[in-house]
Amino acid sequence: MSFDPATLTYDEKGLIPAIAQDAESGDILMFAWMNAESVARTLESGKVTYWSRSRQSFWVKGETSGHVQTLVDFRIDCDRDCLLVLVRQEGPACHTNRRSCFYTAVREGDEVELMKPMV
Amino acid sequence: MSFDPATLTYDEKGLIPAIAQDAESGDILMFAWMNAESVARTLESGKVTYWSRSRQSFWVKGETSGHVQTLVDFRIDCDRDCLLVLVRQEGPACHTNRRSCFYTAVREGDEVELMKPMV
Numbered sequence: 001m002s003f004d005p006a007t008l009t010y011d012e013k014g015l016i017p018a019i020a021q022d023a024e025s026g027d028i029l030m031f032a033w034m035n036a037e038s039v040a041r042t043l044e045s046g047k048v049t050y051w052s053r054s055r056q057s058f059w060v061k062g063e064t065s066g067h068v069q070t071l072v073d074f075r076i077d078c079d080r081d082c083l084l085v086l087v088r089q090e091g092p093a094c095h096t097n098r099r100s101c102f103y104t105a106v107r108e109g110d111e112v113e114l115m116k117p118m119v
Numbered sequence: 120m121s122f123d124p125a126t127l128t129y130d131e132k133g134l135i136p137a138i139a140q141d142a143e144s145g146d147i148l149m150f151a152w153m154n155a156e157s158v159a160r161t162l163e164s165g166k167v168t169y170w171s172r173s174r175q176s177f178w179v180k181g182e183t184s185g186h187v188q189t190l191v192d193f194r195i196d197c198d199r200d201c202l203l204v205l206v207r208q209e210g211p212a213c214h215t216n217r218r219s220c221f222y223t224a225v226r227e228g229d230e231v232e233l234m235k236p237m238v
Binding site: 001002003017019021025026027028030031043073074075076077078079082084094095096098101102103104105106107109110111114 | 122
């Protein structure tokens, strides 16, 4: 079946959540949002392209930092209201320079830092 | 540092997105939402508890189906506005009876089904 970004379910702001997973390690790298046009651009270019809610503009991941995400596989969930992009990540995915944004764990009631910024 | 669910960033509906990942395989199982109280219940009980937006009620995953999610690790992202729960998943996570909700891929412009319902 041919895929059309318009068949996805977007929220009232026209956005759909997108989870980025390292295609090699399986680690979750980050979470962001796309709109229909960024879905189309991601699939066409192979460069993961989010919609920045703070800047209200397209956000080609790594365009300024060089920490690009190359699309390896593009997945849709059962309700068609969430995306999973498997990626090849160049360097850190997080703006704190850590490989993943999910570097904090809650263990026995305390916050624990799981990883340090990359050097 | 002691963890307080009130320190997370919730959206205008009081919700925060939560990604569930299989702690063993690393597969992404599903995506849903929590509020501050479901975060607290998840951490206290060790049973992953979402907030059902459609039913507007707490949703202890697997409470009726038996397909429970036992919490293995609870993670927070850099912006404190997204959660990652690593879980031990009993049976299928998806309401379609598939192990994961992300069973559809888009490849060369076509939708491809990656997995069948569990038997």
